[in-house]
Amino acid sequence: MMSTSLKWLLLLSLISTAHAENVFVTLEKDNALAIVDPIEGKLLKTVPVGQRPRGIALSPDNKHLYIATSDDNTIKVFDANTFKELGKLPSGKDPETFALNPAGDKMYVSNEDDSLVTVIDIKSKKVLKQIKVGVEPEGITVSPDNKWLISVSETTNMVHWIDTKKNTIEANTLVDSRPRAASFTADSQQLWVTSEMAGTLLIIDSQSKQILKTVNFDVPGITNDKIQPVGVIIDKDRNKGYVALGPANRVAVINAKTYEVEKVLLVGQRVWNLAFSPDQKRLYTTNGTSNDISLIDLESLTVTKSVGVGTYPWGVVAKP
């Protein structure tokens, strides 16, 4: 039996931990998850999660953490507070990237080797459908209005527009060479797609499925073939978008109205994925080969700190 005061104490401690923002980073080569306090700018702890963890997402209620453990051929479900493993989802072979629908009850996984997207019902842990897409599907996202599921195939150079009700491809947009990541604007009106080999960002209109604008990047002192855009995100007010430039070791800040590149920020080596803080005042980057994450203050657009996290930081999410 637990005394009432002890219960209160436990509850209080739970509330206090629940209020501190945490950044979760998957460490591909450490088989672990790094937990970072972004306010203090320090690594709190590292917990083992499974073999070769890459893609990561939080459930909309922030209670569950999903991690693709690629070499375990599954996506694991963890309690986002205790990091206790709660279950496994039937992701198919070698899962890397995946996306949740806004309600958080469906998951879509890219199966790179089989050119498939697997649709999973999270509650029943059942595969609902496998959708045939182009060669080597990578980037995957769902529009905030839940109308479109986007799968981007790297070798076919295509964005597939999949109807979330029918789970069938309704449209395809041909994009630049080796597309990697895709992100919708909060109003679902635009899809931003990065092309790693062409070094471009494409802004696509969700209604016409046509490319509205191709954004090129130019970093003084760096040859164009080093500019390889990967992660992309846009703020909720559609003021600015951010693109990780891979081996150019920089994050580009793009004006989401004029599509001009306003600034490039020097971060760690081979910057890969990006995440906002819940209040969108900060941006976090995983820097693949320098084994750290960069914290960026978005008001001043400056890199405030790098935090060493472990070997090959891959995916990142922030929990309020």
Add this chain to the structure above:
Amino acid sequence: MNALTHVKTIQKNVIPLELRPIKLYCVQAMRSVKYLTLAPAIYILITLVFNLNGAQAAAKQTINIAYLTQELTPPAALSNLDPFIKEKGVIGAELGINDNNTTGEFTGQQFNLKKFIVPIDGNVNDTFVKEISSHFKYLVVNLSAAQLKPLADLPAAKELLLFDVGTSDDSLRNEECNRHVLHLLPSRAMRADALAQYMMKKRWTQWLLVIGTNPEDKLYADAIKRAAKRFNMKIIAEKTWEHTYDARRTAQSDVAVFSQTEDPYDVLVVADEQGQFGEYLDYRTWIPRPVIGTQGLVAKPWHKTHEQWGAVQIQHRFLEKAGRWMEEQDYSAYLAVRAIGEAATRTQSNELPKLKDYIFSDSFTLNGYTGTPLSFRAWDGQLRQPILLAAPRSLVAVAPIDGFLHPKTELDTLGYDQPESHCQWNK
């Protein structure tokens, strides 16, 4: 965004082409208030335009690619470790066709590969003239330099675009260059430069050069000498490995004696393209020195130890299809077919002049799973590409090595750069 930009982008990207007018009509209609009541019907029309099945139903544009090679006689085997591979290249081309056709399913294009494998006693030029030249515009050709030269000079060959996936010959890329021949494998000069860059980084500047007796070995040695000069390395001695059959001489005793020199050296560079003696050098030299070149640390466009930049995926796909690792000729044939696919998809055409223009344009980029976009050098048709420096079981480095700079692209620090090239298209 105004209506004009809309129309422009649509013209660039609509799939399939036949449905363009309907599409234009829809978008313009939707912009007009008086057609608002038509919106649901228009929505259906739009879905049709992009519908996958719709694209499949439309007449497909076909792109026919020929693949020409000749059967090889198995060379004398040095060991039973590496089985003789009869067909290096074909499976790479087939994998490329599969990838092209997956894209083609969405864009309404169909790619076909027809293989011509000439028997050992056959004549490749005959096959080319009789069966290929009047039926195909794109030819992936996996032949030796001695065979490719006369074939490329045939008048009929000038009407095609040839993708050479079998030679590393520098003369074919310089004095003997042809505007209608693209070279997918890195040249010997590119490989030698890649090794030299790494040696320079390690400060292994004194080289002992050991050369086999085949003509190809001399060409490889020439490339090594060029690289040594280019990167200020010193070749302290040059020795030819004579193949003798004297029973008193074994590799164990022979190499130790052979590798003694007056001046000290940092590395032994071996030029033995057929692998007749190079493997015997490592661990048997008089002084302990690493072996690089055609054996030891090798310079290749592709290697089984390579797994970065998405390479694991294509290694898996190839292994599954072929039951063996991907060889450099397979990789080059894959890239050749993918280059045709990329150009056909982007131009939505199967016409040679359009595809060729696109391939040589600045917009052309090809993913080779090596971390840098690939393209063709406009001055000699050579594929610009990184070079892997690999030991038998580990990838040691990828050239261009960090720090070797170039005003346009660091890839052009490897091989003959534009000012050095002896290729003159308009001769």
